[in-house]
Amino acid sequence: MKVLVTGANGQLGYDVVKRLEQNKIGYLGTDIDTLDISNEEQVKRVINDYNPDVVIHCAAYTAVDKAEDERKLCYAVNVLGTRYVADSCKETNAKMVYISTDYVFDGEGDKPFEVTDTPNPVNYYGQTKHEGELEVQKSLEKCFIIRISWVFGIHGNNFVKTMLRLGKERDELSVVSDQIGSPTYTYDLAGLLVDMIQTEKYGIYHATNEGYCSWYEFACEIFRQAGIDIKVNPIKTEDYPTKARRPKNSRLSKELLYEFKKLKKWQTALKNYLNSYEMR
Template sequence: MKVLITGSKGQLAKEFIKHLTDKSIDFIAFSKEELDIRDTNKVFKILKELRPNIVINCAAYNLVDKAESFREDAIAVNTFGVANLAFACKEINAFLIHFSTDYVFDGTKEGFYTEDDKPNPINEYGRSKLFGEFFLQRILENYLIFRTSWVYGEGKQNFLYKLEEWAKEREYLKIAVDEFSVPTSTRTIVEVTMKAIEEGLTGLYHLVNSGYASRYEWAKEYFRIKGIKKLILPAYQADFNLPAKRPRWSVMSCEKICKDLGIEIRKWKEELEINLL
C-alpha cells in the first residue's frame, strides 16, 4: 500500500501521518505549498509520477464565515480541487478518500441524519463541500466519502483550541446552547478510515463519534476534564451574529459504518477524555 496525503499541515493529516508512521506504511504527505489541489496540472503531474494506490484528501477550505464573502475560494478547493483529485485518481486507478461535513444539512430534521437524508446546506461552506461530493461521485467509482463533524485534534483550526485561547483573554465565555452536533476526534476518524480500507468499503458514510452535544455542553466537558476554572454562560446562535448560518441540529448517525465494519465507535465524552488524559 502506497498512500498520498494532501493538506499535511492540518490536524487530520497529522493524525494520519502519525498512524501510518507507527504502522510502517509507505506514504508521502504534501502541504498546500507543495501540492495545491486547485492546480490541475500539478495534481496530475504528481499523482502520475508517484502513482499511489490510495489518496487521502485532507486539504480543505474550512473557514466557514469567510466563505460567505469568498465563495469562489471555498469552491476552488472544496469543489474543483476535489474534482482534480478525482480525475487524476481515475487516470492512475487510485482509491480516493475524501472528507465532507455535517454542514451539508440544514438542521431541520427531528432525529439523527443518515446517509439517505437529502442534503440542503444553508451556508456557502456547506454548498462547496456538497458540490465536491457531487463531482467525486460522478467521476469515480472507487472512493470513500466520510462526512464528519466538529473535528478536533492536534492543531489550531478547531473549537477546542479556540476555546482555550478565549479563556485566556476573557473573564467569562458565552457558548451556544442551541447548536447540536457530534464532537469527533481525528483519532477516531483515522482508526475507522484505516479499518474501512482494510475491509474494502466504498461509497458515502457518516463518520462521527457516538452521541451528540451542544456547543455549550462540549465546552463545559472540555474544561472539566482539563481542570480549567472559567465561567461559561449559555447563549444562543443569534447572539453572535456570525456571517454564516449554522444548522442548529446537524447530528449524524454512525450506525451504517458501524454495521458495515462490525465495530462500535466510542461515545464523544469517552473519546474526549481518552484524548486529553
C-alpha cells in the same frame, strides 16, 4: 500499499499521516507547498508520479465565514480541486477518500441525518463540500465519502484549544446551546480511515465520536475535564450572529459505520485528547 494524503499539515491530515506510520503503510504527505489542489496540472503530475493505491483527500477550504466572501477561492479548492483529485484517481485506478461535512445538511428537525438524506446546505462552504461529493461520485466507483463534524486534534486550531485559551483569560463565557452535534477527535477518525482504505466497502459514511451535545455542553465538559473554574452561559444562535448560517441539528446517523467500528464516546475522546495535549 501506497497512500497519498492531501492536506497532510492540516488537523486531520496530520493524524492520518501519524496513523499510516503506526500501521507501517507507505505514504506521501502533501500540502499547499508541495501540492496546490486547485492547480490541475500539478495534481495530475504529483498523483501520476507517485501512483498511489489510495488518495486520502483531507485538503479543503474550511473557513466557513470567510467562504461567504471568498467564494471563488472556496470553489476552486473544494469543488475544482476535488474534481482534479478524483479525475487523477480515475486515471491511476486509485481508491479515494473524500472528507465531507455535516454542513451539507440544513440542520432542520432533531433526528440524526441518514447518509441517504438529501443534502441542502445553508452556507456556501457546505454547498461546495456537497458539490465536491458529487464530483467524486461522478468520477469514481472506488470511493469513500466520509461526513464528519466538530473535529478537534492536536495539530491546528479548534474549539477545544479556543476554550482552553479563553478559560485562562476570562472568568465568564457565553456559548451557543441550540446547535447539536458530535465532537470528533481526529486521532480516532484517522484510525478509522486507515482501516477503511484496506477494504472495498465503498460508499457514504457518517463518522464521528459517539454521543451528541451542544457547543455549550461541549465547552462545560472541556472546562470540567481540564479543571478550569469558569462561568459558562448558554445562549441562542440568534444571540451570536455569524457571517455564515450554521445548521442547528448536526446529528449524523452512523448505522453504516458500525460495519467497521464504533468510535469512542466523545467524552472519552476528549479525555484522551487533553492527556495528549498536556504531554506536548
